[in-house]
Amino acid sequence: MSTALITGASAGLGAQFANTLAARGHDLVLVARNVEALEALAGQLREAAGVRVEVLPADLADRQALQVVADRVAGDGPPGGAGQVDLLVNNAGFGLRTAFLQSDVADEEKALDVMCRAVLVLSHAAGRAMSQRGHGGILNVASVAAFVPGGSYSAAKAWVTTFTQGLANDLAAHGVLVSAVCPGFTHTEFHQRAQMNMSRLPEFAWLEADQVVDVALRDLARGRAISVPGAPYKALTALLQATPPGLASRATLALGRRRRSRKRAH
Structure with a gap:
């Protein structure tokens, strides 16, 4: 895989994917809304790793x-730029600070567009192009939240996880690897940008961004459709998958009530 296209590349896991892949010699196509942040990252990567980086x-x-972006995924790239996309990293996403019924429905729709529709459209473009060439990889960033009935974010990540498993089956015979990485809480700007107070979460529950990226890329290369970084989260997801859906829903509901009662007490 010589060229990787990364969405949501300006910060967080996206920037970590860019740094890791550049260090491994991959040319890059960086996608995000923040042009200034993309240009700054691209300059750093060109200087540090000597790779071609498109913004x-x-x-x-x-x-x-x-x-x-879909056309770039499926095409050859501009003259002098990075080449054909051999690895697609669907990383773009964001969380909403408010509960579903307190959120603006337009914000909820935008979240689904970014975390579900964009994954579908770009994976379709990549899957067609890569299967014709007989090689390539698609890595979708999901979340441990995919295994917990916890609102629209969990639902979006559950869709990504299920979609990825089906796509991995479809493309296996064509030499294309597909995987969804499902990290737990990770030290990035994600929660800060969503204005979520995570100060009460113990340090042992946190993963490092480079750890998540290394595990994700390793499991993709091994052909694992689902990748869960960190032993505690592997155990948690195994437990959640073995728990009857009704029990998991009741546990989530009870936790939500407990959190609300704490807020009222304060």
């Missing part, structure tokens, strides 16, 4: 902008 600004919730 492709796009809001993936905008269908026209998404199509531009």
Whole structure:
């Protein structure tokens, strides 16, 4: 895999994917809304790793902008830029601070556009192009939240996980690897940008971004459709998958009530 296209590349896990892949000699196409942040990262990577880096600004919730990215995924690339995309990393996403019924429905729709529709459209473009060439990889960033009935974010990540498993089956015979990485809480800007107070979460529950990326890339290369970094989260997801859905829902509901009662007490 010589060229990787990464969505949500300006910060967090996306930036870590960019740094790791550049260090391994991959040319890059970086996609995000923040042009300044993309240009700054691209300059750093060109200097540090000596790789070709394209900057492709796009809001993936905008269908026209998404199509531009899909065309780049399926095409050869501009002269002098990075080449054909051999690895697609669908990383773009964001969380909403408010509960579903307290959120603006337009924000909920935008989240689904970025975390589900964009994954579908870009995976379709990549899957077709890569299967014709007989090689390539698609790595979708999901979450441990996919295994917990906890609102629209969990639902979006559950969709990504199930979609990835089906796509992995479809493309296995064509030499294309497909995987969904499902990290738990990870030290990035994600929660800060969503204005979520995570100060009470114990340190042992946190993963490091480079750890998540290394495990994700390793499991993709091994052909694992689902990748869960960190032993505690592997155990947790195994437990959640073995728990009857009704019991898991009741546990989530009880936890939500406990959190609300704590907020009222304060």
